[in-house]
Amino acid sequence: MSNAPRLGRAPLWRDRSFGTYWIAQSLSAAGDAFAYLAVPLLVLQATGSVAQMGLLTAVAGAASVAAGVFGGVLVDRYDRRTLMIVADLVRLVLYGLVPLVWLAGPRVWLLFVVLPICEAAGMLFQVAAVTAVRNLVDADRITEANGRLQATFAATAVLGPLLAGVVSARFGPATAIAVNAASFALSAAGLRLVRLRAARPADAPEVPRGSPLVEFLAGARFLWRQPVLRALTVLLSVFVFLVYGFTDVLIYHVTHDLGGSEGTVGTVLGLAALGTVAGALLVAPLRRRRGFGTTWIGAHAVCGFAVAGVGAATTVPAVTALTAVYLCCLSIGGICSMSLRQEITPDHLLGRVTSAFWSTHYALGPAGAAILTWTAGRYGVPAVALVAGAGCLLVAVGGLFTPIRRAGAEPAADPRGLGPTPAVGTTGG
Known part of the structure; x- marks a missing residue:
């Protein structure tokens, strides 16, 4: 499958359906950028404990993983746009409860109820959103589309934490x-205007359905039988264990160790998000020139050095710069991985393969977040960041001994979902 763009086509930004989808996703991402900062600050303000922040992240992450198990089955069975709208409305209602209840005083227990449900709805939304890209653009433009979407998300992430820091400092995190x-109301309204292409041709045979567990296992089977996807799943499971609680540790480092305020935290996360913008814009040309394997391995190696550096940094500007490097490389690696799955997975399996991948590689994240934040509070951020960074570097080195290293243009997917079949003019992964 060639990643070279076809000549004579209008640029993506002129595609009306993709543009509408792009705007709706950006609105949702803008709101997420507020919660990204506001929820940890709300817990820290009420309890003063980084361990409580990590515990909430762990509980919410566990709910997200559980939802991911069957989220792909729903996405492959039902209309993807409708599922996204429902997920937006659920989060609108539940997140809206927090500032109302907080008027009577801090109720941390409410976050342990609301956040897991919202994270579960968010996982369903993300699985549907990833698969919807396949129904919006041609296969050879998937990496470009993902890059543009992620670049815009990152741009909102620049302003989001900055504004969230200002709002939190002036009016409190509950207002943020x-x-x-x-933002979820605006996203749902925008999605109603989007029209997705048919998932499969009208004359295609109906895909047989089984129980939800059987259908989920079909996606997991495809994921495990594809050598590159299998290696990515295993290595990224370790990587997520190491960095899932990184944001909590970063906020604790800036406020506790460096004496920063809520506004300082917002500035750090906002400016560092420029790294995500850079990564999203760089990923397509990097992959075309260097190939999938080199790009993915190199990105995760640099992530390791950046994580270790954040813990060693003793000034806010240094933390900001290193976090930007980390987010840049995280963006490059994540978009590469996501685009590869979209390119080589049959459409009727895409939701289940996506949810199987996310459920598996996020499974260790909640435990990792709890351990990372607890050890940061007990032994200090520098030591924990050094160990986590070294682990990330080992993940990248591990990629050198798997099919990831040789991955270039991948085999096309067998339309029956039985596995990859050689495509004309491509090299095997």
Whole structure:
């Protein structure tokens, strides 16, 4: 499958359906950027404990993983746009409860109820959103589309934490969460205007259905039988264990060790998000020139050095710069991995393969977040960041001994979902 763009086509930004989808996703991402900062600050403000922040991240992450198990089955069975709208409305209602209840005083227990449900709805939304890209653009433009989407998400992530820091400092983190809730209403309204292409041709045979577990296992089977996807799943499971609680540790480092305020945290996360913008814009040309394997391995190696550097940094500007490097490389590696799955997976399996991948590689994340934040509070951020960074570097080195290293243009997917079949003019992964 060639990644070279076809000549004579209009640029993606002129595609009306993709543009509408792009705007709706950006609105949702803008609100998420508020919650990204506001929820940890709300817990830290009420309890003063980084371990409580990590515990909430762990519980919410576990709910997300559980939802991912069957999210792909729903996405492959039902209309993807409708599922995204429902997920937006659920988060609108639940996040909207937080600032209302907080008027009577801090209720941390409410976050342990609301956040897991919202994370589960968010996982369903993300599985549907990833698969919807396949129904919006041609196969050879998937990496470009993902790059543009992620670049815009990152751009909102620049302003989001900055504004969330200002709002949190002036009106409190609960108000910032109210802004997040409102963003889901705008996202749902925008998605109603999107029209997706048919998932399969009208004359294609109906795909047989089984029980939800059997259908999920079909996606997991495809994921495990594809050598590159299998290696990615295993290595990324370790990587997520190491960095799932990184944001909590970063916020704790800036506020506790460096004496920063809530506004300082917002500035750090906002400016560092420029790294995500850079990564999203760089990923397509990097992959074309260097290939999948080199790009993915190199990105995760640099992530390791950046994570270790954040812990060693003693000034806010240094933390900001290193976090930007980390987010840049995280963006490059993530978009590469996501685009590869979209390119080589049959459409009727795409939701299940996506959810099987995310459920598996996020499974260790909640435990990792709890351990990372607990050890940071007990032994200090520098030591924990050094160990986590070294682990990330080992993940990249591990990629050198798997099919990831040789991955270039991947085999095309067998339309029956039985596995990859050689495509004309491509080299095997």
